[in-house]
Amino acid sequence: MPAERPHDHAAEWAVRAPAQLAVLLFVLLAGVALFPLALVLAPLGFAAVLAGLLFGAVRWPRLFDTLFGVGLPLRGWVVASAFVASALVGTLVFVERYTVEAAAFALVVAVCLPWVVVLVIDGRLRAAATRPMRLSVWPVVVFTLLVVTGGLVFGWRTPEPFDFAIFGGFIVVACLVLVVFPMTIAQAHSRRESDEDTLADTPFVSVLTPAYNESSYIGDCIQSVLASDYPTDRLEVIVVDDGSTDDTYTEAASHRNERVSVFTRANGGKHAALNFGLSCARGEVIVGVDADSTLHPTALQRAVARLQSDSRIGAVAGTVVIDNPQGIVGGVQALEYVLGINTLRRAFSYLGTVMVVPGCLGVFRREALEGVGGYDADTVTEDFDLTVRLIKAGWRVELTESIVYTEAPFSLGDLLNQRLRWTRGNIQTLLKHRDVFTSPQYGFLHRFAFPLSALSLLFVPFASLLVTVTLVSAIFGGSLFDVILAAGYFLLVLAVVSAMALDLSNHDFRLLAYVPFHIFGYRQFLDFVILRTMASLLQGTGMRWESVTRARQQESSTSTTSQPQAVVDD
Missing domain, CATH: 3.90.550.10 (Spore Coat Polysaccharide Biosynthesis Protein SpsA; Chain A)
Structure with missing residues (x-):
């Protein structure tokens, strides 16, 4: 008997997926029993706006290309000044030394420092500082939305590390609920009436x-x-x-x-x-x-x-x-x-x-x-x-x-x-195609795919390390019960998310037993891989292909017979 056609299963899932998504949203909103209302609702608001922008860009591509295809004309030193200003002000907030006078001084330093550096150092650095560039509006809009969301949650005050870790978790889950899964449902639904199983012709x-x-x-x-x-x-x-x-x-x-x-x-x-x-x-x-x-x-x-x-x-x-x-x-x-x-x-x-x-x-x-x-x-x-x-x-x-x-x-x-x-390889590819980050003409590659990949490689490991340290500190600080509640809640959310994904893929639900490892153990393993790779790249370690042992080859002896090197064919 032929195996079940996977296309048919995905189409069936598209029918019941909205009900599953409603259950997931209910579980997410149940977090108000453990956390402040704003901490739950504000990330959902951020994700809803982001989803609206992405779905709107699919529905009205020309309009959104006009709105977000604009680049802000800037010089390299302006971008450097903004980066330095953010770093200095963030440091003041972190060490709880933020005042209006200190912030004003930080802004002056941020404007002057890049110019001082490029005047002292000639060559490529000066050329980069004076080169005209265009900064895409899209990342500015998304970053502003994220900052406003955080400000509304924490009342524009410096959050406690534990609260900030919980906020990050809600941002990720909210984007899964209102961005990733709705797109997945739309993709599966679009296949229901398609002729994907029928070949109009048979190309070679x-x-x-x-x-x-x-x-x-x-x-x-x-x-x-x-x-x-x-x-x-x-x-x-x-x-x-x-x-x-x-x-x-x-x-x-x-x-x-x-x-x-x-x-x-x-x-x-x-x-x-x-x-x-x-x-x-x-x-x-x-x-x-x-x-x-x-x-x-x-x-x-x-x-x-x-x-x-x-x-x-x-x-x-x-x-x-x-x-x-x-x-x-x-x-x-x-x-x-x-x-x-x-x-x-x-x-x-x-x-x-x-x-x-x-x-x-x-x-x-x-x-x-x-x-x-x-x-x-x-x-x-x-x-x-x-x-x-x-x-x-x-x-x-x-x-x-x-x-x-x-x-x-x-x-x-x-x-x-x-x-x-x-x-x-992922880091090498992101660096090779770094022009995508500032080039609106690349559409969703610029607006969604590349930023998500960069965040998963460059931000998530450090954020995960911070969360781990924060949770350990909270446990030793006498907040063991709070940590257990938070971990249990997010474990439940991830289990529901995983169940939806398993249903979509027609997989064995016994894989749900491995959900805890994706929070404790495997996540930290992946973070270690990324951090180690970054360290090796910074050290200039050359490319090599790490070998992987195959199960069927584990006990077989390796043939030493040399193969012909010239190209041959029968």
């Missing part, structure tokens, strides 16, 4: 599978592609062995036939293997599938149909499912994919700005892929970088219900290696 598809030391996996990957319900005469598979030192090439070559080509080349990295495969491909649709992943039988047809349904779509991302959610390490990752990756991608998909087309399953128009120059070598997350370049080039990038199964790291050490690479 080339599936590219780069492989490095993927023995015991590459064979299953090839077989899953060949078992697809996509027309066999319109499909080819191109496997590129990137200088493996195990039996990857031999295993892949055993599947070679009229539809499967197998190449081997000297190791040059995943991006080079993919670009080589692209040069050999004949298809007008290019599909990337990681060698350790397997496709649902309907995945290819669904993804290609979605790509063909709208000429504005340049790429679609598959829905990634962890197929080994055993143990704590596997379970927390399975829940993370459901809640923190696939659910967010649905929200981004509604805006046409899915941030990452994953290597597990990514489907591209050849025109779009070649138009941005293929895969680049200057980051270790080539999929993130490529996706950003596609969106900057004007293409929509969306999520499809095409399911791809992948194996998650099964040990804490391997998980650390994987996340170090992901985090390093």
Whole structure:
């Protein structure tokens, strides 16, 4: 019997999701029994305004492009002065030495200090200080809304650290309730009447599978592609062995036939293997599938149909499912994919700005892929970088219900290696495309996707560390009961959020058992990964690819037979 079609399940969820969202909102409002009314309602107000702006931009794009496409003409020294002024005034407030006279003196120093520095130091710094630039109105508006929200909650006084931590938690949850989930519902609802399951035509598809030391996996990957319900005469598979030192090439070559080509080349990295495969491909649709992943039988047809349904779509991302959610390490990752990756991608998909087309399953128009120059070598997350370049080039990038199964790291050490690479690549990509932050022409990439990514990488770890220290201090300060109440409340909220995400993804609700680890333990682990990555980047540590041990390869001996280095094909 064929597996349940994931598209049908998402459509059914879109019907019952409003009732689930109402329950989540009720649980959130129940926080007034524990916290001041303003502390609960003000973040909801902030999130409601933000949601209104984002949904309004979808409904009336030209109007909002006019309103928020304006850049404030500024010089570099003005931006530097504003930063210094904020830092000085914030310091005065923090040390409780804030007075009108002290604030005025801080503002004078903030205006003069950048000029003194650029007069003393010549060269690039002076050029940066005098260079004209345009600051987007959008971040100014959002930041002002956030400051006003905090001012209303705390009466424009310096909050206690514990209260500020609770405020941050309510901001995050309010944005989930009123921004992320409504967009997710809208995205799922829009698929209900779509023709995503029906191909108007059958373009020729080339599936590219780069492989490095993927023995015991590459064979299953090839077989899953060949078992697809996509027309066999319109499909080819191109496997590129990137200088493996195990039996990857031999295993892949055993599947070679009229539809499967197998190449081997000297190791040059995943991006080079993919670009080589692209040069050999004949298809007008290019599909990337990681060698350790397997496709649902309907995945290819669904993804290609979605790509063909709208000429504005340049790429679609598959829905990634962890197929080994055993143990704590596997379970927390399975829940993370459901809640923190696939659910967010649905929200981004509604805006046409899915941030990452994953290597597990990514489907591209050849025109779009070649138009941005293929895969680049200057980051270790080539999929993130490529996706950003596609969106900057004007293409929509969306999520499809095409399911791809992948194996998650099964040990804490391997998980650390994987996340170090992901985090390093994410930071590299944000830095590479930093012009997005100040360029309104990039639409929702500028207004929503990039700021959220930057906050999760640059702000959340430090905020989480502050919250952890604050809670520990509160416990030792005699507020153990208050900390337990607050932690229990937010644990309940996260459990309801997770239940909604699990229902959407048709996942096992037993994963709810891992919700506590996402507050205590796993969250701190991810923060450590980000902080360690930042430290290594500041130290100038070169790029390297952290290896991850595969479960099936753990006990197998590594083949020492050298593989041919010249490109060959049958």
